[in-house]
Amino acid sequence: MLYRLLRHHLIVDDVDEDDVEWCNSEIWIGHDGHEVLQREIAKTVEDWMVEGYAIHKEYGLTFTPPPITFNGDPPFYILAEGPSVCRRGEQVSIRIMAFNLHTSPIQALLVLHDSPDYVFVHVEEGGAVQYFEPRTSSGQHQHLLFIEAEGSKEVMIPVAVVKESGMMEVTVDAVSQFRRDSETLEIEVKPEGVPVRKHTSLLLDLENRALVYEFLDVPIDESPIIPFSILRRYIYGSPSASISISGGVFGPIKEDLMVDYSEVFRGRHLRSTDGLAFNFGATLWTLHYLRLTNNLDMKEAYAAFNHLSVQLAGLLWRSSQGGFSMWAFTSPSVWLTAKVVNLLLAAQLEDWENQLYIDPKIIKKSVGFLLKYQANDGGFREEGEVFLDSKAKKTGKTSSIPLTAIVLVVLHNSLPSLQGSVHTEVHNARYRATK
Incomplete structure (x- = not known):
């Protein structure tokens, strides 16, 4: 038991594996004897150690000399975070962290892209916002920042969702004197109201032959309108369906083998x-x-x-x-x-x-x-x-x-x-x- 509690894994415990995929590559080197490989470095403040190996049909396996160490810190970059799911009509905030790793102060311009899926929420003087009836506007919006040397600034960008349902993208650009960066967030917009879940089952006999079904019976009304009533059966555009297949011995198995x-x-x-x-x-x-x-x-x-x-x-x-x-x-x-x-x-x-x-x-x-x-x-x-x-x-x-x-x-x-x-x-x- 002590082995399982105290065991140590060099790669997992001592090396950061989260952002190394950008450098993993496999290339063929032709008769020229060299190849140029370009990769975009991950936006992290890290020191990187790069090594490689080659396989030759005559000379076998060859490794590089001691790994090459270099600093890949970008002089200026931004990170964005926000909710992954929201309701239609909700106000959400996109948090932008702007980093200046240069030795001198800089000014940067944040640009919120225009989109028909959301509108910008104006924050009045003193940080006052009318939550139920805020002042909003569409189009591109800009915000000027002054960042001290080797410092950072946090900016909250409030937006109100107008998309009925589906996936929404929020893109923010950052422009400084010597670098431009961009971040895009994907937010799932769920419709208003309380979800109504219905299901229908179908027994498939695949013992002797395969079956092809062109149509499936879906337990939902074709129209949400109730005659002579202001009530609705459901919200337009909100119906969605999913299909799961279960065997006679065991249920469906996901690719990651995890059930939640x-x-x-x-x-x-x-x-x-x-x-x-x-x-x-x-x-x-x-x-x-x-x-x-x-x-x-x-x-x-x-x-x-x-x-x-x-x-x-x-x-x-x-x-x-x-x-x-x-x-x-x-x-x-x-x-x-x-x-x-x-x-x-x-x-x-x-x-x-x-x-x-x-x-x-x-x-x-x-x-x-x-x-x-x-x-x-x-x-x-x-x-x-x-x-x-x-x-x-x-x-x-x-x-x-x-x-x-x-x-x-x-x-x-x-x-x-x-x-x-x-x-x-x-x-x-x-x-x-x-x-």
Whole structure:
């Protein structure tokens, strides 16, 4: 375990990998003996070390002498950031950071491009803005900056979205005495109103032949107009559709092998522990399915294992005395603990212990928590007034049969991972629960 906690990776831990793609290149060198390769340097304040190697059919593999070190700091550049999603009619701000790395002060001109998708919001004297009815104007807008030597300036550019829906681009140019830079942000504009989600399913029998469907039945009205009413069924231009295909054994698998509830449930955000458990379990069983079908490539699954590690950290943050809580301010739940432990047991696999390691102490502690809630009749009950599983609600003094069933499965599956006195206690508890 100490190896997994203290291991060190030279490239990942000591070298910045985020902005190195600009230099990675593969070229053919002809009979001239040299080639000129031009690349745009990443806009970061960094010292770069460049090295290369060549492969020749006669002379074999040759490396360059000690790497070439150079400073690629641009004398002037800008960075832009803003929201990735907004609603139609909202006011959003684009934050521009202008950097002057030169040894003397400069003046720079920021230019907001004209676009039919948004209008510029004027900020009145003293920073006052009428939020519900601001003064706006379209067209190109300019802002003059004076930046001290080796300094920076932050500028907020407010815009009001007029596009109904779709993708919107906001482009800002920066011009100084010795350099010009440009930044473009893409913002997804969602229509106003509350989303109405409908779905339709279609069973495909592909056992004997392929099928071609030219049209699909979409559960939506052709027109949003309700006769003799000012109300509308939906907003013009807002309908959108997506298609997902699921097999008879397992559901659709994304290219990155990661499953997230925000995508599966179409934008719904779960801030509770069961959301983390869903992310962990769905991604885990995706990897299990690929492993069992001999389609799992550990290099391609690297990001998926990192995703599992992040979700595991979130689950353990909600753990107290071995039990797992649905929210940070609630007491541990027997049902939720059994559900999470069942997933952690499925994640224990020697094939990927170096990528995802489940400490047996976590299983031991959680199983010990479950044993505390076994009643005299051998069943299990949920303590407290809130029952996360509707099937496990109170029915008098007897234990909950559905809760006992899921805990019994967890106890049975956890036996190979337990040692010492806990193994005996779980064996006895399993026997009592089956009586």
